[in-house]
Amino acid sequence: MPAQPRPNIQSLSAYTPGEQPAGQPVTKLNTNESPYPVSPKALQALHETAAESLRVYPPPLAQPFRAAAAEVHAVRPEQVIATNGGDELLRLLITCYCTPGVPAGPGGLGVTVPSYSLYPVLAAIHDTPVCAVRRDDAFGLPEDLAERWNDAGCTLAMLVNPHAPTGRCETLDTLRKLADAFNGLLMIDEAYVDFAEQDALPLVREGLCNVLLLRSMSKGYGLAGLRFGYGIGPAHVLAALDKARDSYNTDIVSQRVATAALRDQAYARGVWQKVIEARSGLTAALLERGFAVLDSQTNFVLATPPEAERTAASADKPRAEAIYRALKDRRILVRYFDHPRLDDKLRITVGTPEQNALLLDALDELL
Ligand SMILES: *Cc1c(COP(=O)(O)O)cnc(C)c1O
16 A cells, blocks of 8 residues: 555645646736736846855845835834745644644634635645634625634634735724634735735734734735745744744745835835726726626726526526636636635736726627
8 A cells, every 4th residue: 555645635625726827828817916017126136146145045034025024014023924925824824823633623723705715725734623704795704703713712813804805805993803802813814905005014013912914925016926925913923933934935036036026115006006096997897897896905806797698508507607718718817716605706807907908898799
């Protein structure tokens, strides 16, 4: 008998990322990447990374990046941790705060549904129980959310805000109350916060001891290919995470490029502004075409296509899926989720005005 992986790995359904097509160009509105390139200053940092710095190990604590992030966000460097994409931070948090192999808690992970589908996969890899609480009909947070996580013995909760895949954003007051009521560590996933009106940094600056923010360079900084993210939170939480991460979890190239990109806030803000304007335009155009569109504080919109006569051939198929496929045939990619509550909707990344126009032209042909 060959060696077998642990039973929880054998039974695991792996995370399904959005399509990353090779070859012919497509209009790619499916994985929330930035439609604009990274800051020229970051590219310069890339070109200036000399062979000599590849020969030696990178700064183990990513100190230059931590210093830059501390300055940009007005926190202390000990309140920042750099990770190999925001996704590594998620995994580290589960490693450090959740208990494996206890079927009915304590030590489990709290999430809301629907949400980022990677959270429960990471919990399953760690063999830790998940308490999944259904969001209300408007995709808001139920009143008793913290209580239900507490009752299930959750020691960590992951809340994406602004929310994916709806784009909805909770108020600071709601988040503060949730953190106060929850007994464990609350990770607020701010992967999309660059496109929102407000972030949850005040909670960290106020000194709440159980709130940690996740930030990503993938969406707002045009660096999804680089793999760089970071956490901002209380120093005692970050000290724990630092003990458990790989000694050199971020490489020298990504540290240099991410640091330069983060320092160039003027450039980044210009990009965010363009995306926010394009989001308004796209939302209005979809509404005009009879779509229902949720108000979004992110770089994507969740849109429900108008009800139309279903033909015999499509009678058993949700309409959103048919549109997703027809767009794909026209080399335009959007995201379709085959999940309850989402299977009548399409998640569309906000592109450049030109990309959005291509999408709208295709929809006019289809509808
Ligand atoms: C993109 C994303 C992240 C982080 O992605 P990385 O590319 O690993 O930085 C985290 N949470 C959500 C909800 C995301 O969409």
